[in-house]
Amino acid sequence: MTLSPDGWQLLKRWEGCRLAAYPDPGSGGEPWTIGYGHTGPEVVPGLVISPQQAEAWLQSDAAEAAAAVDQLLAGCSVTARQREALVSFCFNVGAGALEGSTLRRRLLAGEPAARVIAEELPRWCRGENGPLEGLQRRRAAEVAHALGGTGAATSPVPSGQPGLPQDQAPVDGRPIQLRDAAAFHRDLPHQRQAWEALQRSLNAEQLEQFARAYRQASAPAGQQPWPQAMAQPETPAKPAALHQGLIHLAVPYLAQNDSATGQGPRMCFSSSCAMAAAYLRPGCLNGPGQLDDQFLALVQRHGDSTEAPAQLAALAGLGLRARFRSDGRITDLVAQLQRGLPCPVGWLHKGAVSAPSGGGHWSLVIGWDPATRQLLMHDPNGEADLVAGGYVSTAIGSGKGLRYSERNWRRRWMVEGPGSGWWVELLTAD
Template identity: 60%
Template sequence: MPLTPEGWTLLKTWEGCRLSAYPDPASGGAPWTIGYGHTGPDVVPGRTITQQQADAFLQKDVADAASAVERLLPGVALLARQRDALISFCFNVGVGALESTTLRKRLLAGESTALVLKEELPRWCKGPHGPVEGLKRRRAAEVAHATAFEQAQATPTTQQGFIQLAVPYLSQNDSATGQGSRMCFSSTCAMAAAFLKPGCLSGSGQLDDQYLALVQRHGDTTDANAQVAALRSLGLEARFRSDGRIDHLIEQVRRGMPCPVGWLHRGSVASPTGGGHWSLVIGWDPGTRQLLMHDPNGEADLVDGGYVSQAINSGKNLRYSERNWGGRWQVEGPGSGWWIQITTLG
């Protein structure tokens, strides 16, 4: 795919979709536009299209923009989100404009991609009569998209001691594989991989279903060794540990690393049971002593066991208390929690 899922959202949000041809805002006439910013000799006043046609135009136009970025920036190493931003930019301003930019010259000269995007993209915000507010916001969104991972790594805290990483959420309960009820481990690790290596899962279907197929090359979805092997195959250095303490988890998210954790989700908090469940620590609130969590199965009942809700997205950005969740994680006492430590990017 030419764009990451987040990249598609970025571009479609800023282009918008109109099924009737409309004139260029600057000229009041040509070039006429339709769908998601589609122009050309086939777009004339009075033309209308279906949503299916708009989607088809979008696929082709994005593919053309992606091809232009690759052709005009040979040898330039781009992270997935940086590539998204450049495709969105090219889609908006045109191939000819990208070809003549100082942005391109600087990238080909070997300057830092992150720095060049931050400095050059905001310059492209002018219309015939000066800066255009909508273009200023779009360029800012493209820069923010391109640097999202960098920002999360460098400044994961937003207030004293508080941490929340912007990790995409995946639910095991909407899997198309038939494995949904038992793939909490895979959905959890897929979330971590999608955050740490944007675009590393880029095939067809849902990201955690793609990741599950990768795990199955090494073993079963419940096998920690298979999970570690899958993460390593994506360029993430990882290892399974069974000596976890809360301090380990806080340190991981402080370093910008979401942390997969395995715990017992059934029975009361005084006597937890179960075959084990995995979720992802994405932050920490020291004021309330709560771990911020993405739980792929929904919202757990930490006191009595089981789940309050297993609806799609009900497990996003949860707050699990150190006291109640910690007792389900460190069942054998302090320093006995199961976790996957991700230490470096390959």
């Protein structure tokens, strides 16, 4: 379960449930809200839902908040009740606010979770005109929940106690051998969940001991262990342009529809990767013709332009190391942007946002605005209609520096649920 019964009670109490859509108090209109604080394009004026639908949306939204907490605070030693309080907090303020918070920085630095939560949560109670009584009471309830009970389900394993916590023992009774993971780990969902549960069970010292042993052993003969070898890449990532949390990378824009190759309709992946390459390695594409046409020629040496291995090989030929991933979350993209690295992303651009379809489309994430929860995007095909599907415009240049709603776009990106987005992780330049 995402939360315990007490955790669900905490969340439901402070969100409240309204079965008829109501407008945003600030704007008097959008975004409209319904159920337990649920918003989205499906919530329109006049909408009325059943208690069962409200519960279903709550389950989905809470799962997203819990996944964000688990990822943003990975490695932090928190109890089950502290995690639930943080999920309620994240549900209320959003993952973007948690990501940039002092609360997160202090927890990642290893400060005691109880003290950090008690000191930091009460600070998040202000509205436009000062502190709000409702938020003050919610923060107090979250702190009280965090500090109550033992939370043994996710407490760190005491030093010297081997294996998994009791509630994670193998169901068939056979002793578990962690070394088996090297042979059988195939990055399946239940395997990832097991590794994440194990990580939560270890304290910071144990994690560091494991990291040193694992990275030392995994370094190829004659090479340094991973932390030292990766610490200073030859071509460091460019710094992000930050302004009150805004990230906007000055990536050159390339349109797929003006290609001289006749491959324009099939070039979204190539144009997106070409933009990233031109930004990270200026001058790496210096032949005749348009930059993305040059990049396409490199891709075609290794395969079809729609194939990820061919794209990665072309990037490698330009001195850029990358890997294709299908486990993306919004927090992954923001973390990359904070390092100054743009993110090629694959998503479904056809059909309504409630049921996206299509063979897939690629664009390049170049920034993030946490104030509006919008992704800054170079879309090589033009400006997409995120709600209805298709494109508002495919005119050359119409896809430059777009602001795509995180709420609507992520539904087209993580179509198989949280943590299922397709993207290319650019590591660093060789």
